[in-house]
Amino acid sequence: MRGLRTRVLVTGGAGFLGSHLCERLLGEGNNVICVxxxxxxxxxxxxxxxxxxxxxxxxxxVTFPLYVEVDEIYNLACPASPIHYQHDPVQTTKTSVxxxxxxxxxxxxTGAKLLQxxxxxxxxxxxxxxxxxxxxxxxxxxxxxxxxxxGKRCAETLCFDYNRQHGIRIKVMRIFNTYGxxxxxxxxxxxxxxxxQALSGKPITIYGSGGQSRSFCYVDxxxxxxxxxxxxxxTITGPVNIGNPGEFTVRQLAEMVIEMTGSEAGxxxxxxxxxxxxxxxxxxxxxxRLLDWTPTVSIKEGLPRTMAYFRALMxxxxxxxxxxxxxxxxxxxxxxVDAPAAL
Ligand code: NAD
Ligand code: UDP
Ligand code: UDP
Numbered sequence: 001m002r003g004l005r006t007r008v009l010v011t012g013g014a015g016f017l018g019s020h021l022c023e024r025l026l027g028e029g030n031n032v033i034c035v036x037x038x039x040x041x042x043x044x045x046x047x048x049x050x051x052x053x054x055x056x057x058x059x060x061x062v063t064f065p066l067y068v069e070v071d072e073i074y075n076l077a078c079p080a081s082p083i084h085y086q087h088d089p090v091q092t093t094k095t096s097v098x099x100x101x102x103x104x105x106x107x108x109x110t111g112a113k114l115l116q117x118x119x120x121x122x123x124x125x126x127x128x129x130x131x132x133x134x135x136x137x138x139x140x141x142x143x144x145x146x147x148x149x150x151g152k153r154c155a156e157t158l159c160f161d162y163n164r165q166h167g168i169r170i171k172v173m174r175i176f177n178t179y180g181x182x183x184x185x186x187x188x189x190x191x192x193x194x195x196x197q198a199l200s201g202k203p204i205t206i207y208g209s210g211g212q213s214r215s216f217c218y219v220d221x222x223x224x225x226x227x228x229x230x231x232x233x234x235t236i237t238g239p240v241n242i243g244n245p246g247e248f249t250v251r252q253l254a255e256m257v258i259e260m261t262g263s264e265a266g267x268x269x270x271x272x273x274x275x276x277x278x279x280x281x282x283x284x285x286x287x288x289r290l291l292d293w294t295p296t297v298s299i300k301e302g303l304p305r306t307m308a309y310f311r312a313l314m315x316x317x318x319x320x321x322x323x324x325x326x327x328x329x330x331x332x333x334x335x336x337v338d339a340p341a342a343l
Contacts, residue, residue, distance in 0.1 A: 005031040005054065007069065009112075011062050011103065012076035014041030016183050017117070017175075019049075020223050021074060026052055028227075033068055037061040040079045045182050062099035063091075070110060072230060075103045076117040078152075082145065082273065083188035089147035096151030097158070104162040104170075113169035115230045116159050118239060120176040120280055121149045130247075130281035133174065133239050143275040156239065163237055171229050171236065176243025176282045180219030180302065181309035191216060194254055195303075195310050198263035208272030210251030213279045217244035218302035221295040228291040236290060243282035244295040253299075260303055 008025050012018040013034030018041065025032050026049060034046060034057045049055045060066055062077045078095050079085040085092040100116065107114045123131045124139030139149045162168040179191035187193075197204050225242035248256075254267055287293045 005029060006071045007031045007033070008072045008074065009033045009035060009068060009070040009103075009106075010074045010076060011035045011099070012041065012078060012117070014038060014043060014045050014057070015076065016045070016080075016180070016187070017178065017219065017222065017226075018074075018076045019045035019182055020180070020219050021076070021226065022046055022049055022055065024223050024227060026055055030054065032056070033058060033070065035060045035062065035066065036077065040081070040084050040184065040187070042184070061095075062102055063094045065102050066106060068106070070106075070112050073103050073107055073112050073114040074117070074226070074230065075100065075114060075155075078117070078148075080119075080148075081188040082148075085148040086144055089144070092147040093151040093154075096148070096155045100155035100158045104158055104168055107168050107170075108162065108166050113171065113230070113234070114159070115171040115173060115226065116155055117226075118156050118172050118174045119148075119152050120174055120241070120243065120282065121145065121277075122153050122156065122174060123277075123280070124149060125275065125277040126279065129279055130245065130283045131241070132283040133241055133286055140275050144273070145275045160237070169234050170238075171232065172238035172240070173226060173229050174239050174241045174243075174282075175222065176217055176241065176280065177214045178217045178219055178222045178243070180306050182219075183306070185310065185313060190214065190250060190253060191303075191306065192310070194257040195261070195307050196314070198257050198261040198265070199307070199310055199314055201263065201265050203265045203268040204254045204257065204263070205268050205270050206250055206254055207270050207276065208250075210254060210267075210269075211249050211278075212272075212276060213247050213249050213281065214253075215243055215245055215247045215281045216253070216299050216302070217242070217295055218297035218299075218305070221297050225287060225291060225293045228293050229287075232290060240287050240290060241282040241284055242287055242293070243284065244297075244299075245281055245284055246295075246299055247279075247281040248299065256299065256303060260307065
């Protein structure tokens with residue numbers, strides 16, 4: 001028989017963001033089903049939750065139908081790091097598109113509401129800066145990032161069509177670059193790469209000139225915004241940007257990591273991957289208004305917390321896992337374009 005607890009499904013729940021979300025939802029007294037195929041996720045991320053009787057974990061690929069009885073669905077399943085989503089690009093598109101269809105079909109059958117983890121990548125290499133939700137984006141439909149960008153754009157389309165056609169309650173959240181503990185050491189994204197490189201005495205790999213910018217949100221802030229969005233009334237569909245507007249160039253990030261770790265190994269410049277966006281900064285006016293949400297953790301506070309996590313993970317004389325600290329995980333044959341001279 002159904003208890004009073006809200007039954008929540010978190011797809012991608014063993015990943016970086018998903019594991020923090022599961023923890024938060026359990027802490028609030030919910031019943032949580034974590035679904036993951038462990039492509040980039042890891043059971044270690046949720047091992048500490050296993051003893052909680054309100055937590056369940058299912059190995060499942062969201063590209064296949066899933067029949068569970070739930071009240072809320074957070075659809076996070078999808079590799080988020082370029083090196084991982086480009087590893088099997090067809091599977092990446094299937095995960096976003098078939099995964100969204102299955103989760104929306106599940107929402108339709110059960111009457112659950114669904115929050116879709118979308119991304120700032122829907123804005124592509126943006127011509128409007130900072131990016132407000134009204135901006136339609138500037139995305140290459142046939143490039144090496146398209147499996148992710150277009151997959152996520154199509155997932156947004158599906159959410160809005162299920163909403164208009166079937167009345168499904170949806171919440172589309174556009175997540176900007178987020179970092180923190182439980183990123184994989186071999187994740188390949190810039191914050192984890194730089195920290196792992198600095199801590200293992202390897203040069204920091206800057207792709208291109210390092211003049212490209214990103215805005216980095218600490219994971220706790222992101223999860224707060226995510227839960228607030230899910231809890232809005234049914235008229236709120238989004239899309240809503242969630243991210244930290246503090247914008248830094250990749251070179252500035254490298255300098256901060258070097259300063260905080262005292263690394264003396266220097267910087268190694270690598271080719272800029274194709275279609276790497278030049279700038280990115282969220283306009284969060286809508287999140288402030290609808291959710292009364294604003295990030296609280298600055299990069300100067302969030303980086304040391306993330307470093308502490310990686311320090312604990314790494315043995316003193318060892319690189320972590322299979323991470324290739326010399327290249328940052330960027331495979332040799334990646335197609336490259338000339339780095340812009342200056343930005
Ligand atoms: P992550 O790679 O750590 O987590 C993704 C999780 O999804 C992993 O546990 C992975 O094993 C799982 N997964 C992948 N394909 C699956 C499939 N077919 N079926 C079931 N599980 C599958 O990445 P993350 O940073 O935690 O990202 C979570 C979500 O947030 C993703 O949808 C991502 O696109 C979105 N997002 C994240 C960021 C960020 O900066 N972290 C930015 C924008 C969007
Ligand atoms: N689906 C699912 N779980 C459910 C209900 C549906 O995984 O509890 C899948 C189902 O396999 C289908 C998809 O969701 O392929 C879309 O469902 P919808 O009802 O929109 O489409 P239909 O079943 O009519 O094709
Ligand atoms: N980047 C870098 N060195 C690395 C990893 C990434 O210079 O070791 C750059 C990358 O080219 C991009 C930025 O950092 O300009 C953010 O990359 P990430 O993969 O973290 O996220 P995304 O490009 O999806 O925003």
